[in-house]
Amino acid sequence: MNGNRSNRVEVPEAKAAMDRFKTEVASELGVNLKDGYNGDLTSREAGSIGGEMVRRMIKAQEESMK
DSSP states (O other): OOSOOOOOOSSHHHHHHHHHHHHHHHHHHTOOOOSSOOTTSOHHHHHHHHHHHHHHHHHHHHHHTO
């Protein structure tokens, strides 16, 4: 792995889709996400959003493999 590791999404359409997905998951979990800076979220809130996103992506992939 190179030293310039980044979480940036290079395709604008993909970034927009991930942002919508993140907002949808946060809303369903009762976490209030704002446009822009969300550094005031607790680690638990941020982790619950990311964890649920991963669970849903894995489930979607498993469904597509059936």
